[in-house]
Amino acid sequence: MKTTIIDTIYAKVKTGEKCYWVLLDPDDYSLDEARDVAIESEKCGADGLLIGGSLLYSNHFDSFVSTIKKAVSIPVMLFPGDSTQLSRHADALLYLSLISGRNPTNLIGEHVKAAPIIRESKIEPIATAYMLVESGSVSSVEFMSNTRPLPRSKPGIAAAHALAAQYMGMKLVYLEAGSGATLSVPAEMISVVKKWIDIPVIVGGGIRDAATVQEKLAAGADIIVTGTIVTKSNGLSIMKDISETIRKFSSK
Numbered sequence: 627m628k629t630t631i632i633d634t635i636y637a638k639v640k641t642g643e644k645c646y647w648v649l650l651d652p653d654d655y656s657l658d659e660a661r662d663v664a665i666e667s668e669k670c671g672a673d674g675l676l677i678g679g680s681l682l683y684s685n686h687f688d689s690f691v692s693t694i695k696k697a698v699s700i701p702v703m704l705f706p707g708d709s710t711q712l713s714r715h716a717d718a719l720l721y722l723s724l725i726s727g728r729n730p731t732n733l734i735g736e737h738v739k740a741a742p743i744i745r746e747s748k749i750e751p752i753a754t755a756y757m758l759v760e761s762g763s764v765s766s767v768e769f770m771s772n773t774r775p776l777p778r779s780k781p782g783i784a785a786a787h788a789l790a791a792q793y794m795g796m797k798l799v800y801l802e803a804g805s806g807a808t809l810s811v812p813a814e815m816i817s818v819v820k821k822w823i824d825i826p827v828i829v830g831g832g833i834r835d836a837a838t839v840q841e842k843l844a845a846g847a848d849i850i851v852t853g854t855i856v857t858k859s860n861g862l863s864i865m866k867d868i869s870e871t872i873r874k875f876s877s878k
Contacts, residue, residue, distance in 0.1 A: 630718075632798075635849075644849070644876045645673040645674065646674075646852075647676050647703075647828075647849060647850070648672045648674075648851070648852060648856060649675075649676040649830065649851055650856070651679035653681075654857060657690060657693045660694055661697045664697050668698045670862060671873065672869065673700060674701040675701070676703050676705035677694065677716070678704055679766075680766035681770055682711065688713045691704070695715045695716065702717050703716060703719060704720065704749070706722065706736075707767075707770065709739035713747075717749075717750065718749060718750040718751070723754070723755060724757075724758065724771055725756065725790070726758045726784075727758065727771060727772075728773065731771075752797050754797065755787070755791030755796045755798070755799045757784060758775040759775055759776050759778055759803050759811045760777050761804050761807035762807065765804025766805060767805075785822040788823050789823055791823075798827075799819065800829075801830075803830070803831025803832045804832070806832075807832030811831065811832075816845035817845045819846070820845070827848050828847070833850060833855075834852075834855055839872065840871055840875065852865070852868060
């Protein structure tokens with residue numbers, strides 16, 4: 627039987643191993659740039675790549691995914707903003723339900739549109755509870771989804787949402803501050819969520835250095851996601867530092 631992506635994630639988390647994923651937005655790169663960034667991300671120690679964005683201005687999504695998949699050996703997973711961001715070339719798809727909001731489109735509407743395509747394309751869907759956290763500024767996700775983020779000073783509210791997601795059978799919880807967030811997800815919130823649930827916790831948004839990664843890991847994050855740092859002049863150096871920090875933490 628083929629080992630699934632979610633089985634691999636669970637196996638790593640069970641042994642205490644932490645993971646590092648890099649998010650690539652198709653609007654930020656040409657195909658050649660995307661290939662190069664994907665290759666460098668793998669060299670820096672990324673365990674997987676996420677592809678997607680809140681709003682696409684480009685029309686090369688399928689080619690984008692195909693180009694990256696051919697360039698790397700690590701898993702390529704979709705991180706779709708809506709049902710149009712699908713590609714049969716991906717290994718898996720985070721089947722995101724924005725449970726922190728109350729917009730039915732992002733809770734179930736887009737999922738219904740995507741389901742037949744996912745089935746036909748044979749992409750592995752990974753049910754993921756997507757939780758937007760207040761970050762000090764309005765993120766693209768918040769604006770495009772027309773949802774309010776969870777208050778960063780109320781970790782109990784986040785924990786209750788995460789527990790509900792686990793009870794509904796979701797496989798992962800994703801705490802998201804948003805791309806380029808002013809403030810990252812609070813360590814206290816991560817800690818409380820982690821204490822309440824048994825499924826892996828992903829943390830992304832506003833993570834720009836290894837020190838912040840160390841804080842999130844110590845709080846209980848299982849998977850760290852970075853995105854915009856790739857585009858910075860010293861982005862590769864930061865990614866290497868982050869990857870090294872995660873490896874050291876996993877080996878404790």
